[in-house]
Amino acid sequence: MKLQFTLAMAALVSLYSATSLAAGDxxxxxVLFATCGACHGANGEGQEALNAPRLQGQQDWYVIRQLQNFKAGIRGAxxxxxxxxxxxxxSQTLPNDQAMADVAAYIKTLK
Ligand code: HEC
Structure with missing residues (x-):
């Protein structure tokens, strides 16, 4: 019960922070994506040899959520x-949620 409450609060907090973010730049x-492209490909096309999936075409809110999960140790721990x-x-190279929104906004432009 206590855990469920904690999880619900965490979900609420992350929902709030996601919606209160300034739009990604x-x-x-x-600039931030320069690091990412080394594994995910310059256009986010993915590189199977490095096990790095395609990011191109992915929705920004999903990219932000995964980055938050990686950084918080929910994923990849x-x-x-x-x-x-x-x-x-x-994910630690992205200093805050705004940086995640910015990189997600750039990923959205990749074709
Ligand atoms: C050292 C190589 C490497 C670099 C550099 C890298 N990634 Fe990744 N990334 C991976 C791998 C490997 C996975 C797959 C993880 C898995 O299988 O769960 C991944 C997964 C992801 C995912 C989850 C995709 C999904 O569909 O769930 C996102 C989002 C992501 N990376 C974004 C980024 C961003 C943004 C950067 C730059 C800040 C970055 N990555 C830099 C290797 C890398």
Whole structure:
């Protein structure tokens, strides 16, 4: 019960922070994406050899949620999650939720 409450509050807080964010700035996101492209491809097309999936065409809210989960250790923290553990430290290069929104806005422009 207590855990359920905590989870509900966490969901609410993340929902609030997601909606209270300023819209992502794709120009700033482009600079941040330089790191990401090394694994995910310059156009976010994905590179199977590096186990990095396609990001191109992905919805911004989903990208932001995954980045938040990686950074919070919800995703990519279990030693059995080999590929998630490769991505988790990369999420640390994004200083805050605004940076995540910016990079997601840039990903949205990729074709
Ligand atoms: C060292 C290589 C590497 C770098 C650099 C990297 N990633 Fe990843 N990323 C991965 C891997 C591997 C996965 C797959 C994780 C899994 O299988 O759960 C992944 C997964 C993701 C996902 C989840 C995709 C989904 O569909 O759930 C997102 C979003 C993402 N990366 C965004 C980024 C962003 C933004 C950056 C730059 C800040 C970045 N990545 C940099 C390797 C990398």
């Amino acid at each position: 794709a120009a700033k996101g482009k 279990n030693p059995k999650d080999t590929f998630g553990m490769q991505m988790a430290p990369m």
